[in-house]
Structures are given as structure tokens and as C-alpha cells.
Amino acid sequence: MADPRGFLKVTERETAPRRPVPVRIKDWKEVYAERNGEVVKQQASRCMDCGIPFCHQGCPLGNLIPEWNDLVHLGRSADAIDRLHATNNFPEFTGRLCPAPCESACVLGINQPPVTIKEIEVSIIDDAFDQGFVTPSIPERLTGKTVAVIGSGPAGLAAAQQLTRVGHTVAVFERDDRIGGLLRYGIPDFKMEKHHIDRRIAQMEAEGTKFRTGVNIGVDISWDEIKRRYDAVVVATGALVPRDLDVAGRDAQGIHFAMEYLAQSNKAVAGDTVEDQISAEGKHVVILGGGDTGADCLGTATRQGALSVTTLAIGNKPPEDRSEDQPWPMVPNLFEVASAHEEFGERKYLHSTVEFVSENGRVTGLKVADTQFVDGKRVPTPGTERVIPADLVLLALGFTGNESEQLVSQLGTKLDSRTNVSRDDRYQSQDGVFVAGDAGRGQSLIVWAIAEGRAAAAAVDEYLEGETQLPFPVKPTDKPLAVYS
Amino acid sequence: MSTLSPFTRFNVGPDAQGLYSPESEKDACGLAMVATLRGYGGHDIVDMALSSLRNLEHRGAVGSDAGTGDGAGILTQLPDKFFRDVVSFELPLLGSYGAGLVFFEAESADKDRTSFEKIALEENLKVLGWRVPPTDPAVLGDQAREAMPLIEQVFVAASDGANGLELERRLFRLRKRSEREIGIYHPSLSMRTIVYKGMVTTLQLEPFFLDLSDERFESQLALVHSRFSTNTFPSWPLAHPFRFIAHNGEINTVKGNANWMAARESLLESELLGDLDQIKPIVTPGASDSATFDEVLELLVLSGRSLPHAMMMMIPGAWEKQLDIEPKLRDFFEYHSMIMEPWDGPAAVVFTDGTLVGATLDRNGLRPGRFVVTEDGFVILASEIGVAHIPADRIVRKGRLQPGKMFLIDTAKGQIIEDEEIKREVSALEPWGKWLESRRINLRDLPEREHVRYSSASVNRRQRVFGYTEEDLKEFIAPMARMGQEPIGAMGTDTPIAAISDRPRLLFDYFTQQFAQVTNPPLDAIREEVVTSLTTSIGPVLNLLEATPEHAKQLVLDYPILTNDELARIKNIDRGNNIGKAVTISGLYRVDQGAKALEARLDEMANEIDQALEDGATFIILSDRDSNRELAPIPSLLSISAMHHHLIRKGTRSRAGIVVECGDARDVHHMATLIGFGASGINPYLALETAEDMVIRGVVQGITPERSSKNMVKALGKGVLKIMSKMGISTIASYGGAQCFEAIGLSQELVDRYFTGTITKLGGVGLEILHIEIEKRHLAAYPLESASTVHLPLEVGGEMKWRREGPPHLFNPETIFKLQHSTKQKSYEIFKEYTKAVDDQAQRLMTLRGLFKFRDDLRTPIPIEEVEPISEIVKRFSTGAMSLGAISPEAHETLAIAMNRIGGKSNTGEGGESVERLLDKERRSAVKQVASGRFGVTSMYLTHADDIQIKMAQGAKPGEGGQLPPHKVYPWIAQLRHSTPGVGLISPPPHHDIYSIEDLKQLIFDLKRANRKARVHVKLVSQFGVGTVAAGVAKSKADVVLISGHDGGTGASPLNSLKHAGTPWELGLAETQQTLLLNGLRDRITVQVDGSMKTGRDVVVAALLGAEEYGFATAPLVVEGCILMRVCHLDTCPVGVATQNPDLRARFKGQADHVVNFFEFLAQEIREYLAELGFRSLDEAIGHVELLDVNEAIQHWKADGLDLSPIFASKELGTELNMRRTTHQDHELESHFDFPYIESAAPALKEGKPFTIEAEINNTQQAIGTMLGNELTQRWGEQGLNPDTLQLKLAGHAGQSVGAFVPRGMKITVVGDCNDYVGKGLSGGTIVVRPPDGAGFIASENVIAGNVIGYGATSGKIFLNGIVGERFLVRNSGVTAVVEGVGDHALEYMTGGRAIILGKTGINLGAGMSGGIAYVYKLSEARVNREALQLGEITLSGTSGEDAVELRAIIQEHFNETGSVLAKSILDNFDQELSNFVKVLPRDYARVMEIQQNAIISGYEPDGDEVWTQILEVSNG
8 A cells, every 4th residue: 555644644535526506407417527536546545455444345346445546546547447347347337326335334434534435436447448448358269158148237237248258158138229227227317327338338249248129038038938049047137116105096197106207218318209208397296215216306307397396205314424223334324415415306204195186187296194103113193194285206115026927937937035036046046047136136236236247147157167267246145234133 | 224212212201192292392401511720630520510510400490290300410531540449340541441321221231231242342342341330219200210221331442452532433333333223322432521411300410320429530520411391201311411512502403404414414424433324324313402413513523623623613603794703714614604504593512522621602692601710720610600609719710601602621731722712723724715715606706697577468477377466466575675675564364274274375374484482582683683694505515524625616695585687697507617507407297187297296306306416416496487388386395395305315415505496485484484495595586577577567666677676585585584583593504404394284294205304283285285276376377268357467365454355364344343333232142143253164264273163962061050150251361462552542441441340351561551550450451561672661560460471472473573663652652661752662582581491480480579479471372392382381480371372463563474473372272281281280380372262162162272261352452443454563543442643542432341241241152152061160161172073064175184183182181180270389489588588677678767688699599689679669669769778788699680670779789790680670779799809800801790681671770890791781771880891782772771881892782772871981883783883873972071970970889889990990090081981872862862851941841742743753754
């Protein structure tokens, strides 16, 4: 490490500023202003190169964070991207979208603001692309084995890239019209512009990965057919069944799942024509759910020209600081201000939705009540009901499982107790069929998806070749560090 | 015919069993020599020798059987007159017959006598007759009597009447053949000398051998010796003296010396000695180091060299770096260094051939030797002064043995021959210098070669072949390349040892370094570099028994590590030089053909070398270059050791030098093992190319590629020197091949074949597994698909710093998190998750104990309610010795508070304790540590200890000292340590008052008298042989022995030590328990264990293996907030645990309650285990190894070869009564000199009134005044009493440690002389030593006191009217002392006080001196530590002004106290004499003093923040 006293010299955390709100809500571009390379270098010098880097543990990918922090500090960009790519196929995605459990685990964070790991990560890959360090790694020798990867989200793409590089012939199937899954249609451009995906896909194509869009496995081609056509199949179809809110009035018009709304918006932003697009323009919008998806909806609605946006959460407002039951290095549940929250709207807590109010079949508002906790359950407090007006309601309540009917019916695949596709400790669900990402794990973070994709690739390679040199960063059962008792 | 070894007979020791092995036995002792210059013998000489021996009794030892001594003996001239009177047969003239004792087995004596007579005839000798010397076995101890041989005396003459040396040589052949062929033991068989010895105490020798009391038994000289063996298994043959010598000390390099002797054997030829094949091997198997030394010395002498000449060959002085040595003498030494490597180790040897008698001291001078010469021609030399009571007026000279110097008497001529004269004669024997010049060549004189640079891609590919990791590059290579120094780390190691590591490890990792503890001291290779040497010469070695110019035809390597270009010079040596021919042997094999191919290739290599030697090769280069997809490199260590031992077995090893060209070696430890197993030079080409490549790639910045290579070589070489010095070895020539390593996890078969003679206790892997490890690395270098790892050119590593893909660490995010959380929240459930995570090691194989299981089928479980409560168990816990300095005051105090709360013990560590905390029941530390720096060790500190712990070694860096850098010596640290803020502090590698086991006994004695109530601990580090050291410790009367595992944490340690020295505590503890039980010593000593203990299971395993108390360090630190940053040495600990930085200390969040929770949880978990195992208390469980078994369920590719049964071998040895401490040591406190005065000196002690004690004393009275000092301190505290309140006026010879730790208010005056350690730890008292009035010698020219005076003294005064020995005022921090001459290494590591030296000084004055002032009369610059002068750390100047006033006042006081004639003459001419005084002043100390002075003048607080900032500015430059 270049300077063991770096953290004592640079004591403040500093990240790239976001563009001014009035400016940025006028476009769909990423909210951050240009990064100052010197600041990034300085921030990198705050890394203490710990004896036990908890960040490296906190990251499901096992990113070699102290190593590349040091390399960034020394200005050795080419080595830095190598060290980053060693554990992470797509740092340009994680560097923008990951909630950074590494920073929660940063040892410096015990007493000081943690190192800006995520920003350093994204600066490494952006520099690398700019300077042309990102080139295809084409296998020298093909195995002759073929693999179908179903789903082109981060898990599928990671598995595909790993398998391609060890010489297997890989085809990625995507039922949508473009590659990327949730990355493309779930994430608004103001968080990640889509050219990042295109650039990575280009590299993968150059390496030999084949992409088949608009093919819905289970419908267009049956699962057993795909299993017959390929030597191995990786199921990376995600966990896309949204959680619904079963209260009176749910069938009124103007109540939509967040993903439906976001996908349409993303397509529109990409230049597609979307028939009957759900739009927030000129509307009073209520978003149910205070998580990242809710914030994505908020930012989107803001840019579409909503009159008002209210985010309702059923639970308590999270604390500003770590609570005792969420000690370092756990990922704490904290009150966070996403870029969208800075821009517009109102956040309300302890609101239980009792009923959707509608007129003429169109939603006009929500009847809400104060939440109270009874035996640990959240229930509305009788007598506190009131109505919040709304003409667009977006449900951002998370996901409950995957769309696995055909998988089950056509291949006899088993599901686990949480309706995820079950698999063994080498990601195998049945002979030659492997499951990676949210499809097996349930709704999770992009880093877990990539980590699973990488690990599943190792399992597939081993299955096909008898041994593998691919890394196996996580087991299907691995969980973040937490207090379980 | 197989060779018999009589040395293994007539002893009571058990055979090797379990982890115990007789070969680990060590000894040390007292010795004396008496001779007369008057020209005729007499019984008075014998008498005086025997009475001197009796006065050395305290230096020997007795075992569990109080009557059985470790051995004693005497060597005299043949008592011709006596023999003529007592034998029934005719004896020819003296000189025409030989005689000697014979030790027979009783049952075969008749047969053996006949066989002996037959050999005698073959050797042209005839047996004149046999005599049974009268003995009295009744005086012996039981064990000794049991093992007693049948003792007879044989008389032999030449059949042809030959006499003199011719006869002596035939007797030698007869004795050797008799021992080899019949197996009987001859203490001696000579026409000149005779030895009487046996397993007796010093007091029993004379009563046992009745001959010795006979007035007719006369001699002109006598050597006597008393032995202290670490074991209680002494043997009759191993008692001293041997045929030529008696020895006090230890030859550390004996294994190498013996191997090299074997290597030279085939070349031995001597016309004088005849056919040598009949008497080979020269070195008898089973002989001790001293016996082996004697055998070789005897060979050298009988083949024609003089006795002094041979001694100088075997124990050369430190000639290599001495500036003022005679050129001819240097030539002599250099020439002989090409013939024989030094026999290195601390040694005082007395020797005689029957006419010449002398003594010599090794180059380090680590053993005492004092002599007196009387007016009537008696010379008495002994380990101590005062063994013979001679009135001062008869004494004409008093002297001491000096490092590397010889003291010799020619009894025939009646003369003392001075060292210079001996050396002048020997160096003039032959034109050594001319011979050297004509034949020798230095590597640098060979033609230069063009440098070859390899591409990054090539370097990277080969890095993969040899298993390099990113961590290797970053943590090892880069720091060495950048700074030329070995990297430092902190917090120990917690990864699996190689033997049970799941990943392929380098062969080097299976070897752990041995290191010196207790029985010999480690050296200080930095401050005492002047006695070390890394120079070696290689090439063919010729007949040892001749000296010709051709013997000098050698290539001299200044440094053992060679750059690529230097190796190229050797490879091309035959171009234009006639020095020899180099042949490269390739160490590669077909990796796809498996272990068979590996084995076959090793055989082929051996054949190729044999052929090369036939063809005249003189240099062999073993190379692993040019591996490729098919050919993988054989581990270089395997190649070198296999070839080395092959050649030794063939007897051709000495025909060529072997250099290793290897890619795998990259760390200091790797270099040390290669040299230790036979390499003369190493070219670690890939490490050097890696360094160059890192510079070229810009990874390492600020240096040139060439410099990086040189830095690497320097760092690696210096590191090797440090590893040698840990073992107490000074020269690389004798370290080479000495095999100072133990193997863990290698099969006996593999070791026997390729690493012959190395200890491997647990068995383990063979070539099959080694091959698999090579293959795994090879596959990583030549992967089937390179794109798979395109972004990771090398593996990440993770040995030092945890990485997910690296090796597992016991402390990792999960275990740290759970430990911290559970103790904070007081959640036992989460704590159990933590212990489960740590214990659940079976799959991951982190520790040896992870392979054990508890046997639940032998005892019935009991309800947990019946098990002793938590409050009882926690009393057995202590926290580790971490100094305030290493950890923050907050962290230190929190531990103390927690331990005091639960009734456990915290430990001060090496750094003292403030009086404020000392007296505070809540915040004090119960255990006070005494380490080599002696920081803060005062009477007050010791008086307030519950336990006093002597730190012999530290788990993370055994055999090494420590250093507190200037910026960490904050004002509060300086105050505790009695030093200066901002001035760095050094803890020396050795305790300078422990150079041997009898010295340790002395320190225990001293400390026990400094506080009678405290238990005295000795802390040892686990390694092979620690059990026998522990037995020695028990015999030295320690109350507690602590066995520390190798993996303990530390604030700073060289990485090689952290990883490669010492063994896990499981091994050391089990060996200790077994050895103590075998010795019958277990019941008198408490056994404590520490080293990475983390869970209740760990404690229960330790209890079953035999430990009663348990220490924890890292785990409670983690509870306090430590997250194993491993930056303790950088003072940047971000959680305020291991730092002194106030900003960081503010972040400390640890709480005593959390620590209490930890220990209570631990105790609760222990209770659960005890209940399951059916024990009601820990006491019941201790030693029950039968409840431990190997967990057969664990299947592992590597660990399956391990045989752990030796760990459980104490099963049959113990009984309920002796498996743990059930009695205690008899400290004999009542018989101490001081004891009666405690009552009678009450006026002073109780009321503070003046009181004087007058007494006669002798050398057997040790630590005089210490017990009284303790009494005084108890009553009067830190400040003591007014000076001279309690006076001891003593006459005679003071035993060792007079005035140790004596506080203010006491004054000791010795009229006579003193032994070693005068004023050790002096705490304010005054000590005056002067000769009696009317002495027959000039005080200022004679020796008045011994070595290591004022060691670690903190305040007080010492006045010495005479010369003293080596290391005067070492680590003095406050005493004012005056002396009239000193030996080598004076004022070493001094940090404060005043030293006035009025006479001559030895070499290396002021090494490591960082404080205080010395005024030295006519000091020559050449005598001052060279590095300190060159770096400006010490300045020399004239004395004037205030200094002159101070100096004069002190000299005046010296005169007043001693009446010194010298002082008087200086005072009388003070103004003229002043210009002769040189002021020695450490630079940083001077700067800080000036800043503080100015501060006081300006009204600032001298220890305040502003001043501290100023201090930091100057001390950091």
C-alpha cells in the first residue's frame, strides 16, 4: 500500500456531485456530473489495505477492493481494470447500480465515512473503456460443447461470458427484443444509460457469445427441446412475479406494477414507440413501496411531468444511523436519499393502504390508515383512515417468485419453499440444467446475480469438462453476514 | 561391521518415545582449571581442583532424584607415582605406558577384556594389567547407581617399547577400535592424561573415586567440570571432561560440523595415524556436541597439529571484520576457514594435552571465565571467581577469558603464554598469506558477464510455475526490492501449516526454523555484527590432516546470495582460470509421469554429479531453469538436500561446492533452508527477475532495475544472517549444512532419504504428494484454457492478509463479527456461533487440534450443575504479554480491569507499569514481565507482582529482539521505560544475563528473592526439544513454565519469523508434558499454554494435553475492537487498540465488561465440555490424553499421512498425582544470605534508621542484598530511603548478581571481587567494589568483576576499582557507574545514566546506545561501534564546561568510595587529563534533551504536546 497513513490525511468522503436538479430532470441522462480523477485517486488513498478486508467479504463477488484501490491511487489504470475484471464481469453495471454492501462493511466505516468503493469501481471501468483497455478475451481453443443461457440479465450474461471464455459455444436466449433483462428495462437511464450494456454486449459478441432475442423458452421453444439441443442449460430467468396488494378496489384502472411502468418508459426513452404508454404526465402519482424500485418510479414520474408524487411506506422511517441490532459490518437498513428523492415528491411512513378509491373504474385515491404493530405484524389502526388523492398508483412492493410454470411442467423442475427453482450446491437443478441468479435465489442484488452467474459457469464447465479453472465465488446458500440468533 | 556407540550406554534416560527424543538434550555447566608453573606436580593441585569444583556446585543441577547429579569429572596428568604404588604389575617409565578408566557392561566384561587385549595386540600394544579402582557407590543417587558401569583401569604399553607420541597414537587407535568394535567406553586412554568422571554431583566425585583423595595422586594440572543437563537423564560417558577438553556451552552447529566431518572422511589420510578406516567414523553417533568436538580436536592434534593450532581452527576468533587484526593472523584464519568451518556456539573450553593447558572463549564471549595467578605459581581459572580461596596478598594477577582469545600455560616450561604470542607463533608456521594469494580467487575477480533481461511475459509464466502470488509480489518482493530489507508484519499467523494446508505449498514451508531459547543465547546480528560473517569459500576441499598451498584453491563468495550475473561468472569459471570447472545439473522432471519420474530424476541427478566429479568438476550448479509444458521443476530444497546427502554418503561431498540456481526460492526463510541443507550459494533468479520486472513495469518506483536486484540480494542475505543469529550462529560457513530446522508433515522415509538427520515427529507426506503439489502449480502455469484467468495473471495469495480465495484464516470476517457482537450484546447463543465457526475446522483443517476428537466412550457424562462454577475456571485465564507501547493505554487498562474483575491475570508486557497503576487494585496487571530490554523492571515493579514472567522467546518471533521506533516512544511510554521521549528503544535478542541454563537458574533465583511471594514464570516457544528445555526450567526452579504456540500475535515481526519459526502449541505442550513426566518433574511446576487459543474446545484440548492455565491475547483484543489490520508496527491502528496516536486512541471503544463476557462465556463452554467428558473440575481433566483421539472421519489428501499418535503418548506415563502440579519447588529461601538479616536489620527496614551489616562472603552466595531490597521496597515504596541507610560491608568473593534490584537506601560494599551481573536491575542503591588493602596486584590492571554489570539498571551508583568483563552497563537507563577498564560491547543499548571508563575498552563500544552519556579515557575510535559512528547515531567529542564539572565530581566520588589510585592520579592532574576524556553522546538523545531544556526555560511543559511535536520533527529527521 502506497500510504498507510492515507486515511488520516484524507478524512472526508467525497464523491462526484449530482447535476443540479432543475437541469437533470429535463433529460434522461445519468444524474452524476463528470468525476474528478484526482478526487478519486485521493479517495482511493483512504483505503487502509486491511488485514481482513471486510469489504472483500461484504461483496458477493469477492471484488479485490484493496488491490484496485491501491492501483487507482498509484494511477495504474490498466492493472486496476484487470484486477477488477478478475472478479467482476460487469463493473460498469455494479459501479452504477449496486447498493454497495462493501461500503457498509468497510473497516474505515467503523469510525469514519467509508471509502468510496463504488465510485472508484465505476471510475476504473469507465477509464478502461475510454482508454481501450477492454478488449475481447477470445478462447484459443473451443471445446465443442454448447450451452444455452436462458435470460439475459446480469446472471445470464455473467454465466455466458465465463463459459464462452473457456471455449464453450454459448447462446443467450432473451424473450424481449433487446438483451439486458432488468438492466435494460427495469433501470431508468438516469441511473444507467443503456450504451453501457451495448458496449459490453459488443465485447461478448466478439468473444463468440451468441444472442437470440425475442425467443421465449417454454413457449417458442420448449424447455425439454432446449435441453435436447444443448449440452447444458443455464436458467437465469430472474424473479419477475411482482408482489401484489390484495385490497378492495385493486382492479381499478390506473393501478400498475412498477416494472410495467418502468419498462414502458425505458422503451420510450430508447426511442421505441409504446402504445398506450402509462405516463405520469399531469397526474398525481402515489408509489407504494419505499425501496429502489419506488425511487426509480419516482424519478421517472418526475421526468414525465407528474403534478405530485407521494411515496408511501407501510413501516417506520429507517434510522439515519446504524442501529445496535445492525452492527458493522452488516448492511444496515438506513434512511437513504436517492437522486430521485432529491428531485421531487414526498415520502410518508407508517401508511397502511386499506382500499383503492375509484370513480368510473379509474383510481382516484387511496384510503390509508396509520400502521400499528400487533404481535410483530403491521396492521392499520382503525379510526385513522383518510384518503390520499391519486390518479396513478404504482406498486413497487418487490417480487415474490419466478415465472416457472413451463419450467415445472415441461422439465419437472422442483421449487423450493420460497418458490424459487431448487438446485444443489453446484447450482444444478437436474442433469445438465443449472439455475443462476434471482430464479434460484429469489429477488436480490445485481452483485449476487453476477456472482451466481460466475459460479454457475464454473459448475457448468466442471460438468462438461470434468474439471474447471473458473472461479466459484459464491455457493447457492451463501448469505450476507448477519446476526441470525 | 556396524559401528557401536558407547556414548549411548550407561545412562538412565528413556529411549525416544512420543514427542520426546534424547537428542534434544542440552547442557551447560561450570568448569575450572588448575595448574602450576613450578615445574613439578603435587596432590595440592588435585585438591584445589576438587575444592573449586565443589564451589561450582550451584552451577550444576540435580534432577527429581535428589542424589543423582548431572555429571562431574576431573582430568589430570597420569599420576605415575601413585600407579606404581597401587598396581601389582611392573610399569615401564612414564611416557612408555598408557592408562585409563574403562566402563564395562558387567555381564560382558570378561569377553570384552579379551577382545580389548586382542585389538591391543593388533595395534602393536600389550595390556600390562587391569586394576579395579576403589569406588564407593553408596554415595551415588539411585538413578546413577542403577546405570553405573563396571569400572576398571587398564594399563597398556607398546610391544616394541615405543613411547611418547608414537605410543599415544597407538593408544588412540586402540581406544577408537575398542569403542567401535566392542562398544566399551573409555573416559580416556593416554600416556599423558587420565580422566575420572561419572554421573555424580560435584560433591560426590571425590568420595566416589577414592583414588582422588590419595595424597600420592599428583599432577601439575587438572580440569574439572560440573554438568547441568536440561534433562534428568544424564549418562556416565557424557560427563566431562573428555579426552582433551571440558566445555561450558553449546555447539549449535554440531549437526553440520558432524556432516562436514563425514563429508571429509574419505579424504582423510595421515601417515602418523595409519589406516584410518579402522577408526572411522571419527564422530561417534550418539555423542554430545562436546564429545564430538573433542573427537575432532583429538584427531587434529594426534595427526600433527599443536593443541593451540587445532583450537584456533575449530573456534576461530572473529577475524573477518576486525580492523586492527595482524595481517598474518588474518591469513592464518582465512586459510583455515577453507579447510574447516567454525564450530560455532557459545563456548568456554578448557583443554590440555597433559603439558599445555589452556582455555579459550568463542568469538561472542558469552560464557564467563575468570583466573588468578598467585605469587607461588598457581593458576586457577574457573567459570567464577572465588572458587579457590586465595588471600589477596598472594595474588599477582587477576584476569578473565576474553572473546576469541586464548589463555595458555606451558607446565613444562612453567610459563603463561599470552594470546598474542600463541597467535604470533601459529601464524608464522607457514606462509599462509602467500598460499592464499597464489591460489584463492574472489568471485568479483572473475570476468564480468553481460546482463540478461527477461520479458514480463516470461517472468509471469515462470512466476506461475513456481506458485508466486500477487501477495508474494506486493508483501515480500516489492519491499525487499525497494528498501533492501526484509518486510515486517504484525498479529501472528492464523492460516493452516503446510502439513495440513489444502492448497499446494512450497517444500520450504514444511520446515520450521529452530531457534535458541534458554540453553544458548541468540545473537544480535545488528548491534554485534562485528562478530558475524556471511563470507564463505567454495570449491574442492582437500585432506583435513594436511596443510598445503593447494588447500587454498577456493572461490570466495562475499555473500551467499548471488545475482544472475554473478552466477554466470561461476558457470563460466573455466574460461581462462585454472580454478576449476562448473557443471550444471538440471533439476526438472516429466511431470506427466508422476512421482516415479521425480524419484528417478533425483537418482539420475546423483549419477550425473558422480560422473561430473569423476570428470573433474569442482563446482556443481543445481538448476531448475528451463521448465516447460512437459518438464516441471523439482523443489530446489529437495534437489540440494538430496544431492548433499548423496555425496556425504558417498564420501565425495567435499570435492565440489554446490550452488543452487532456483526459481522457487524468494523469501528469507527459503534461503536459510537451502543453506541449512547444503547450498554454498544461491541464485534466486526468478525473485531477482521479478523485482527487476516490477521496476520496469512501474510497480516499484524510485529505483533502477539493477538496484532492485542488489537490494533483493542484500535483504535476503541479511535475513539469513538474522535467522542464523536466532540460533546463536555467527558465521555462514558453520550454518551451512547445519540443518537447524525441524520438519512438520514430511514422512520419515522421505526425510531419512533426502533430509537425513532432520527431526520429523509426525510423519506426513512423501514424494507422491510433493509431486501432486508441483503438478497443481504446473497446471496453473500451463492452463488448458488461458482465457479463463485472463484477468488474474497470478493467484491472489492471502497468507498474510485474508482473501476469500486464499487460505482460510481462523480470524476472518465471520468469526470476528460474531465474537465482537456476542460479547457486546452478552449473547451466549451468538458466542456459540462464533466458537462453532472456529471449531468447525474439520473440513478446512486449520489446526492440529482440529484433527482431534474427544473420546466420549471412556467416561460417563455428568450433569453440568456438578461441574465447578465459572468463577473457578476464569481464575486460570490470563491475557497475553502485550506492552503498553505495543497497545494503547486504553486497550491495556481495559484488559487489566477485566482480568482483575474476574480474578484472572493480565500481563504488563515488556514495558513496565506506572506506579499509579501498580498500586491500583482495579487497574494493575498481576503478571509483570521481565524481557530482554528490562524496561521498567525495578524493585518496585517486581515487589508488586503476583507473577513474574521471564520472556525467553515470543511466539511470533522467537530468538529475535524488538524495536520501538522513535515516533512511538511517546512521553508516557518513555516515562514507564525510564527512557527519553522520541528516542528509539531496542529489546536485545538475548537476555544479557541468560546465556545458558545455569544463567536462567540464576535469574529465577534473583527474581524469587526480589519477591518471594510471586510465582516465577518462564515463557518458552514451542519447537522440537522444548520439552527438555522445560525440564531444565523445572530444574532451575521456575514455578510456572509457559509454552507459547508459534502463531501468537505481535506488534512487529519479520514475516519469515511470523510464519516459519516455532511449532503449534499442541506439539510443544504435549512434548513438555511427556518430558516432565519422564523426568518426574511434572508435579512441581505449573504448565501454562497460549498461542491463538480462541474457544472452550481449545482450552479443553490443552487441559487434556497437560496444561493447567491458559493465555489469550488476540481474542480479547478482538473483543476490544481489534479487526486484525496487521498494522500495529505502523502506529495506524484505526480502532485505537494497537497505537499510541492520540487521535486514533480516541476511537477505542473496548469495554472491560465485554472482555469479562468473553471469559465467562469461555468458562461456560468449558463447563459444558467437562460435563460431557465426566469431569467435575479442570484439575480432574488435566493430563487425560487418553480422552483425545484422531478424528478418523477427516479424510484429506495431505493430512492422511500424518501420525498424530506421538502427541497422545503420555497416556501411560501419568498418574492422578503427577499429571499436574501437586507440590511446589523448594526455593530454599531460608538459606539465602539475606534471610537472617531481615529480622536483625529491622531498624533500617522498619524505621528507616541507619544500620550496617558486616560479613564474609564467597562465590556461592548469590544475589546478595536482593531479598533485603525487596523488604525495603515493600515498606518504603518507589522512593526507598535516604542513601546508605542500610549498609552491607562484605569481604571476599561475591557470587553472581550481587546487589540485584537493590533500591535507594541500600549500599553494598564488597572488598574483594565479584562475579557476573553486579547491580543487575539496580533500582537506586549503591554498589562499591574494591580490592582489599595490601593486595598483591595493581587494581586498575586487574579484573575485579565479571560480565554484564548494571544490566537494565534504572538508578543508583556503581563504583568498581578495577577492570570488568564484556557488556558493561548493557541497557543501563539511569545508573552512574565508574570503572577502570571494560571488555567488548560496553554500553550496549544504554538509554540513560552516566558511564565513566578510566581505562582500556574492548571492541564495539556503544552499539545500539541511544541515551545517557559516557566519558571514556583515551577512547580509540576503532573501538566504537562502526555503524553507529558512520550513521552519526553516536558522536564523540572532547569534554568541557559543565561536563567537566560533572566528570570531576563523579571521579572524586569514585576515589572517595574506593580509594582508587588511578582516580587519584587523574584528579591530581585533572586539567591535563581532561583532554584525554572522550565524551560519547547519542545524537537523538542530545537533541531531545536540548529541546526539553529549552522548553523548561521557556516555561513549557517538557512532556507537553508542543514539545512532543518538536521532538518528533528532530527524531524523524
